[in-house]
Amino acid sequence: MTEISHLVVYVNGESVELAAASTLSQLLAQLEITTRHVAVELNLEIIPFEKHAECVLTDGDKLEVVTLVGGG
Amino acid sequence: MAIEIDSEQQVADNGALKVGSFELSSRLIVGSGRYENATVMKECLELSGAQCITVAVRRERLHDAAGENLLDFIDSEKYILLPNTAGCYSADDAVRVAKMGREILRALGNPGADWVKLECLGDSKTLLPDPVATLEATETLVADGFQVLCYTSDDPVTARRLKAAGAAAVMPAGSPIGSGQGVLNPNNMRIILEYLKDEDPDYPVIVDAGVGTASDVAQAMELGVDGVLLNTAIAHARDPHRMAQAMKNATHAGRLAYLAGRIPKRLYATASSPEEGVIATHPYPRGK
Numbered sequence A: 001m002t003e004i005s006h007l008v009v010y011v012n013g014e015s016v017e018l019a020a021a022s023t024l025s026q027l028l029a030q031l032e033i034t035t036r037h038v039a040v041e042l043n044l045e046i047i048p049f050e051k052h053a054e055c056v057l058t059d060g061d062k063l064e065v066v067t068l069v070g071g072g
Numbered sequence B: 001m002a003i004e005i006d007s008e009q010q011v012a013d014n015g016a017l018k019v020g021s022f023e024l025s026s027r028l029i030v031g032s033g034r035y036e037n038a039t040v041m042k043e044c045l046e047l048s049g050a051q052c053i054t055v056a057v058r059r060e061r062l063h064d065a066a067g068e069n070l071l072d073f074i075d076s077e078k079y080i081l082l083p084n085t086a087g088c089y090s091a092d093d094a095v096r097v098a099k100m101g102r103e104i105l106r107a108l109g110n111p112g113a114d115w116v117k118l119e120c121l122g123d124s125k126t127l128l129p130d131p132v133a134t135l136e137a138t139e140t141l142v143a144d145g146f147q148v149l150c151y152t153s154d155d156p157v158t159a160r161r162l163k164a165a166g167a168a169a170v171m172p173a174g175s176p177i178g179s180g181q182g183v184l185n186p187n188n189m190r191i192i193l194e195y196l197k198d199e200d201p202d203y204p205v206i207v208d209a210g211v212g213t214a215s216d217v218a219q220a221m222e223l224g225v226d227g228v229l230l231n232t233a234i235a236h237a238r239d240p241h242r243m244a245q246a247m248k249n250a251t252h253a254g255r256l257a258y259l260a261g262r263i264p265k266r267l268y269a270t271a272s273s274p275e276e277g278v279i280a281t282h283p284y285p286r287g288k
Helices: A024-030 B007-014 B038-048 B091-108 B131-143 B156-164 B186-197 B214-223 B240-260
Strands: A006-011 A014-019 A038-042 A045-047 A062-070 B017-019 B022-024 B028-031 B052-059 B080-083 B115-118 B147-152 B169-172 B206-208 B227-230
Touching: A014 A024, A024 A038, A024 A062, A038 B091, A045 B091, A062 B091, B028 B038, B028 B240, B038 B240, B052 B091, B080 B091, B080 B115, B091 B115, B091 B131, B115 B131, B131 B147, B131 B156, B147 B156, B156 B169, B156 B186, B169 B186, B186 B214, B214 B227, B214 B240, B227 B240
Parallel strands: A006 A062, B028 B052, B028 B227, B052 B080, B115 B147, B147 B169, B169 B206, B206 B227
Antiparallel strands: A006 A014, A038 A045, A038 A062, A062 B052, B017 B022
16 A cells, blocks of 8 residues: 555635645645634534644545625 | 713714624724725725624635735724625525634634624525525524624514524615615614514614615614614715715714604694794785
8 A cells, every 4th residue: 555645635616735644724824825814614614723733634625715805 | 052962972872882792882884895995995994983894704715815805904903893694595504604704703803703794695686685594594593602683674574583583683674785775665664673672672773785875874873773784885985985974974963863853744834933023914814
């Protein structure tokens, strides 16, 4: 069995390639997203910002990253 | 000697809009959408005097994430943000978006994390609410600890059901969102106020959507609603800065007029100057 060197996750419907065993914090850093301005849902479950660093992603994870925009 | 209304009384008249655990200094709540640019938005929010600003929750742009963010232009230390569930057409989607909004505001440390402006739309052309989905989402969100401000139509029965489901405020639309038609059915607003405030006079009713100009805001406030929420009327005015000030003044004027109590409408005139001592002959016998 070969060791997995990378994984693919889906962020807002787009595939993103990551190093194996990446955390949510590392994903957001890779995407240059300001953590303080977003909420992240992993497979329909919100991950509180305090837990981003310990949240290890697995291949095929589906994430939604949302922020605030102007609205009425 | 002129009678002065002390500043404490003025605060009581104009400010202190209480919704759930929130107390707002202005009865005007304004949205942050549809402005020409973020700088105009920021200036208009300031001029409106509003303390509470509505915001929407949307997907982060992955390829331009380091670009402008709304939060670069709204001081989250100064304003209480009210996240909405705009664009949701089901209770499930609205609940999901409400939770995402709560998480963003929690990370920001903004007190608005505790509440949500619930929108469950039923139709994309009118943007009228789906009353069944709105009620269902209200129940779910209230059970989850949210203070729910419900966008709804001006139907008094639905308004009563939403209050009974635990809504922190009921927010009937004056007319369809962004339509600028004003309060189309003031009688329904009167009935909503009667139903929701009976034995609970402090229960907040806020006109949300449909106002086009300052007189619409004043009319709503004169009916006795606790506040007005608007967005497009300022953002799309020819001069948004002036309109923001007009809306602020109209909110104050309408509130003061409501508290002052309007005179009844009469068919015939009543003279403001005394008839006694008048130097004139009367063309008709008295009373004709």
